[in-house]
Amino acid sequence: MAALDNNSIVAVIGSGAMGAGIAQVAAAAGYRVKLYDTHAEAVSKAIQDIGKMYVKLAEKGRMTAQEAQEASARLQAASSLQDVSDASLVVEAIVENLDVKRGLFADLEALVGDDCILATNTSSISVTAIAAKLRRPERLVGMHFFNPVPLMALVEVISGLATSDEVAATVYDTSIAWGKQPVHAKSTPGFIVNRVARPFYAEGWRLLSEQAGDAATIDAVLREAGGFRMGPFELMDLIGHDVNFSVTQSVFGAYFNDPRFTPSVLQQEMVNAGFLGRKSGRGFYRYGEGASVPAAQQESAQPRPEVVALSSAVGGDGRGHTGVIHALVRRLEASGIGVTSRVTLEGQASDTAPALHCNGAAIYLTDGRSATQRAQDNSHADTVLFDLALDYATAKRVALARADQCGDEAWAAAVGLFQAAGFAVTRLDDVPGLAVMRTVAMLANEAADAVNQGVCTAAAVDIAMQKGVNYPRGPLAWADAVGVQHVVTVLHHLAQGYGEDRYRVSPLLRRKLANGASFHAE
Incomplete structure (x- = not known):
């Protein structure tokens, strides 16, 4: 035709x-x-x-x-x-x-x-x-x-x-x-964009309800680390909370109350209060002449660590999860921070490597567990987690979380390490999956389900989310970049931690993991 x-x-x-x-x-x-x-x-x-x-x-x-x-x-x-x-x-x-x-x-x-x-x-x-x-x-x-x-x-x-x-x-x-x-x-309900975009808002609401940070802080992390043009709360203020809440209710009902699309009680309260966002002059932010913008949480300056080591697993290929760590290491080294390597036994790799180590702190990319849970699992109290970033070479901000068991000296060392590399460091409370990682994992999960159910192709869903809502990267391309295995691990740990079907892993993600394939040809 x-x-x-x-x-x-x-x-x-x-x-x-x-x-x-x-x-x-x-x-x-x-x-x-x-x-x-x-x-x-x-x-x-x-x-x-x-x-x-x-x-x-x-x-x-x-x-x-x-x-x-x-x-x-x-x-x-x-x-x-x-x-x-x-x-x-x-x-x-x-x-x-x-x-x-x-x-x-x-x-x-x-x-x-x-x-x-x-x-x-x-x-x-x-x-x-x-x-x-x-x-x-x-x-x-x-x-x-x-x-x-x-x-x-x-x-x-x-x-x-x-x-x-x-x-x-x-x-x-x-x-x-x-x-x-x-x-x-x-x-199908929501077609591509209005369906796949739901986790961007839903995980923001979860983070807020669990007091991971305030709206301005969560927005800053998604924007300055995740590369999204706007954070979830400033975007909902722009859309209008009444409109956004209505769409969420519509998709939730159309999917017969699938918990993945559950509306937020907090957003219902916003609508009930008339705090609809820009059009009402007040949402999470105030609008109009003289309105001030609240500042995102940022840790105070800490000393630069003298010694940093990277533990790595035998046989790592530098892709996916390991590749993300190495992208961060390149930023650290470009900032004049020497990173020494040490090999961890292959049988220990899943829990102890890869990780950065300084002043007793073990610093891991979040895998969907809380830092407190990971500290217990690894028998290492001084555990700190860092969040995903779109591009560690250019990201302005990074979010960290500390285990409840973590000592102040180890936390200061972790903060100082990232600050020395030029990051603004935001502390989030110890919620599973932090902010960018859990959001990206859920976006990828929903996108994979849309493909698995024949709604669209993998190429179409990535194009739709980039061209329709200005995402910095398509959700499935992001899954490829992070590593399908790590995305599945994050979702698995979120499901375990919350005990909810909301975080069930898409069959297509499991299939890609089983056959070692990516969503897009390399």
Whole structure:
């Protein structure tokens, strides 16, 4: 199949932010666009605003003045649904209500030609359910854009049970012609992005509820160590806690109360209080003139350790978990910190290596156990854990946790070691998996389940999370980087520590571990 040609007419139903954005993108790509809304004045305003946007883009050199004029000329207001009867593609961007959408598509089916593709921009409603009462349900497909449409590259092309492969392929190719990055997905609750993103918020809420740190501290760790553009709490403030909570409830209910998607009681309290985030002037942060930004927790300066050793296992190949340690060691050495090596017996490797050692402290990458539990398991009181970072060479911050048994001298040595390498050191309370590691492990787990259940491919889920919500790395690419074995270990320990099905390991992760494969070819 191929994209619709430029002689095709695209109709967009709904002139709100999403509908106007879709119309702007389609017209800029060379398609004639008819924009319809039940409020005619809204259509007129949308077309005027889109025209102004084209002018701004021309002023910034992103399109020529002639291209801006031609794109504006391709936009046309439709005064009634009958006016879109000649469309080859109709994209609906109206209220998120199943009955309303069904009614609209039933009306459209009676007006448009048999070859016209019907597309819904729904973010949460089953595409199968929307199409179910149509005479020809095979021509309805999901075309889920992300807000703001002109800036966000991703389009989820969602096939319901009845959607034809040809229709999905045409919409996929048309999305490319519009300058977008499409991915195929099956119609399941949350599709790809709204499903796979749930752990980013859920683990943040868990960390907060267990007093690992305050919201500003957790946000800083996810942002400055994990590489996420925003931490979970500042992102939810931006989205609106009412909206975010509603989506979580919707996904939770759609998956028949799977504990993986359990909503947070703390977020319910935020909604009850009216602390909705930016739009209400207060969420986890205050907004408006004179509002101050709370500082993240940061440890005071400690002396630089004189001697640092790295224990390593016999036969380590430098990949995955061991590779993460070596990336940190390279940063330490680049900062002038000498690291000596010592070999640990192979039979001891799982518990005692790899690790950094200084002034009696044994410093490990978190494996999903608390530092206190790991100290007990290893019979070494002075145990300190460090969190995952996207790139240890450039990360500004690292989170550490100390075992309850850990002495002050050993803790100071661990803090001083990371500070000497230029990290701002944040202490989190001793929660299993710390912040970045448990979040990444759960994102990878959910992404693996989506692939395992045939919702999308491994490549699609990584593209979707990078292009749809600006993650610094796709969840499955991150699993490859950390090591599938270590991700499974983290999840296993979280499940043991909490005794919850929430942290059950995806069968696909177990399968990859068993056959020694990665998600993406090296």
